[in-house]
Amino acid sequence: MACPECDLLHQVTTPPQGGISSCIRCGAILRKGGHGSRDVALALHVAALILFLFANGFPLLSLHLHGTVQEASIPGCARILANLGWPWLSAVLITTVILAPLAHLSGMIYVLLEIRRARPNRWTVWIFRIVEQFGAWGMAEVFVLGILVSYVKLAKMAVVVAGPSLFGLGAFIVVAAAAVSSLDIGSVWEALAGPTKAAEANPPTGARTAREANLVACPTCGRLSPLKTPACPRCGSSLHSRKLQSRERTWALLLTATFLYLPANLLPVMRVVSLGRTQSDTIMGGVLYFLRTGSWPLALLIFIASVVVPIVKIIILAILLVSEHRRSSRWPEHRARLYRLTELVGRWSMVDIFVITLMVAIVELGSVATVAPGPGSVAFALMVFSTMLAVRCLDPRLVWDSLAPASK
Ligand SMILES: [Zn+2]
Ligand SMILES: [Zn+2]
Numbered sequence: 136m137a138c139p140e141c142d143l144l145h146q147v148t149t150p151p152q153g154g155i156s157s158c159i160r161c162g163a164i165l166r167k168g169g170h171g172s173r174d175v176a177l178a179l180h181v182a183a184l185i186l187f188l189f190a191n192g193f194p195l196l197s198l199h200l201h202g203t204v205q206e207a208s209i210p211g212c213a214r215i216l217a218n219l220g221w222p223w224l225s226a227v228l229i230t231t232v233i234l235a236p237l238a239h240l241s242g243m244i245y246v247l248l249e250i251r252r253a254r255p256n257r258w259t260v261w262i263f264r265i266v267e268q269f270g271a272w273g274m275a276e277v278f279v280l281g282i283l284v285s286y287v288k289l290a291k292m293a294v295v296v297a298g299p300s301l302f303g304l305g306a307f308i309v310v311a312a313a314a315v316s317s318l319d320i321g322s323v324w325e326a327l328a329g330p331t332k333a334a335e336a337n338p339p340t341g342a343r344t345a346r347e348a349n350l351v352a353c354p355t356c357g358r359l360s361p362l363k364t365p366a367c368p369r370c371g372s373s374l375h376s377r378k379l380q381s382r383e384r385t386w387a388l389l390l391t392a393t394f395l396y397l398p399a400n401l402l403p404v405m406r407v408v409s410l411g412r413t414q415s416d417t418i419m420g421g422v423l424y425f426l427r428t429g430s431w432p433l434a435l436l437i438f439i440a441s442v443v444v445p446i447v448k449i450i451i452l453a454i455l456l457v458s459e460h461r462r463s464s465r466w467p468e469h470r471a472r473l474y475r476l477t478e479l480v481g482r483w484s485m486v487d488i489f490v491i492t493l494m495v496a497i498v499e500l501g502s503v504a505t506v507a508p509g510p511g512s513v514a515f516a517l518m519v520f521s522t523m524l525a526v527r528c529l530d531p532r533l534v535w536d537s538l539a540p541a542s543k
Contacts, residue, residue, distance in 0.1 A: 169319030281489025
């Protein structure tokens with residue numbers, strides 16, 4: 136197979152249980168061995184789904200105020216937000232916390248069951264491809280961090296008690312992580328459509344990368360096909376030797392994110408109206424609030440996730456793009472590592488959006504104050520999404536293309 140991040144060709148055998156095969160040139164993970172059989176993975180996915188349904192069916196937080204108790208579940212929060220006239224916040228919550236994990240788990244369970252019954256067909260392959268491509272948008276773990284932050288904020292206004300859903304969600308994250316690491320994705324593709332063969336087994340001598348061997352690797356399932364094949368014969372993903380207009384698209388998204396960075400940090404992200412007094416909060420205001428009230432770990436967390444991570448990500452992407460543009464051959468391993476880092480940390484910037492989401496929904500229940508998202512929050516959410524998309528549009532193989540002739 137070809138390394139997804141540098142295009143180098145490898146002979147990959149099935150890694151041992153719990154083992155990982157990684158690229159000898161750039162260190163990217165080629166294939167994970169998984170733990171136990173596919174039945175173990177299936178059981179873990181089913182357990183995760185049950186915990187997920189539990190987490191969505193019970194109250195998340197309850198607010199005790201003036202002798203009354205108000206409870207809100209995750210779908211309840213989404214409903215309150217939509218009713219209050221913030222459909223975009225509601226949509227972010229529904230997509231990243233409800234739909235993405237639900238689709239991922241049920242899709243995986245379906246695919247594993249079909250393989251177990253030995254009757255996978257075109258639909259199974261199609262579903263697995265969708266599951267693989269969209270799994271990254273689930274953000275339950277970031278949401279839980281958001282709950283903890285808003286819990287501390289809300290505790291200053293009223294008595295807040297964690298509901299059963301919060302524990303369900305915590306258990307769900309642990310089990311879901313175990314489910315993902317238990318499964319060897321490569322073995323699922325093999326079970327679905329047979330092992331890769333043909334051109335892959337014997338690349339022409341002297342060719343180091345898929346492109347040099349006149350091959351193109353599938354971005355979803357990794358199967359190699361002859362160059363200029365329009366779609367992967369195994370999973371149907373469209374094939375391109377390099378991501379289309381990678382530089383142009385990444386630059387466009389990066390500039391969008393840079394323009395949004397200032398309004399996201401300077402405009403208020405939240406307005407609190409309480410007893411006729413309106414108080415606007417920027418992101419830094421939230422950080423300072425936690426510092427004043429002595430919760431410095433939370434102040435540090437919000438500062439890193441909301442202020443530092445986005446700007447560092449923008450700078451790293453700009454460095455990668457500029458060095459690619461200049462066809463620089465310096466420190467390719469470090470640049471590959473920076474790319475992986477931006478891929479990993481980007482989602483955590485969403486924590487402040489979840490805090491706003493929860494504050495708006497939960498405070499509405501108490502009816503002593505109103506919390507409304509400010510214009511800064513829209514800019515902030517768009518900024519986080521454009522940096523996430525920018526990372527997806529960037530083709531890490533371009534780093535290695537510029538030094539391929541020199542090293543031959
Ligand atoms: Zn590599
Ligand atoms: Zn494919």
